Amino acid sequence: ILNVEQSPQSLHVQEGDSTNFTCSFPSSNFYALHWYRWETAKSPEALFVMTLNGDEKKKGRISATLNTKEGYSYLYIKGSQPEDSATYLCARRGGSNYKLTFGKGTLLTVNP
């Protein structure tokens, strides 16, 4: 995988559903994986930064896992709420360079 890929592109769920999406990235020369939430008319906001294989991070109802050997990360949202509606971006940092390569995002819509 040369680019950072996110799936699905978009997702509609009902309030209360749990959901998850995937970020796939090149596993070679890996340094860190970032997740951001971008709500409409707001700035992207950092959710997690993960560096170690097997890392799991949690913030409220949102959690993320990381597999650096196979090059993927999952983001989970438990009991989705309408305020979780946003585009979720993942970004890979390789090596000592500060650059992030972003995926195209997963647009989540939570219907009340």
Next chain:
Amino acid sequence: DVKVTQSSRYLVKRTGEKVFLECVQDMDHENMFWYRQDPGLGLRLIYFSYDVKMKEKGDIPEGYSVSREKKERFSLILESASTNQTSMYLCASSLRQGGNEQYFGPGTRLTVT
């Protein structure tokens, strides 16, 4: 709280004009970045800077230049604006150490007519 501000939320310029987009951060971050966001393409890095007067090209630097004379300010310059530079421009900053999560400004929607 980290604050990243951008000089304009909306900007309309004519083809051929020189355009300056300004970004200021108030948390003494060493790194600053300029991205553009286009539908279906995601966030793409134009330029970044890891110190005053230092800059590095990102993935799509053509048609752009940058200036970082002070640590808190990072300017994006469109030397001669073209219609294909119509886009949303986002500035971000981060610490050099630690998690390096980026803090984003509110964005500038630039339309070049």
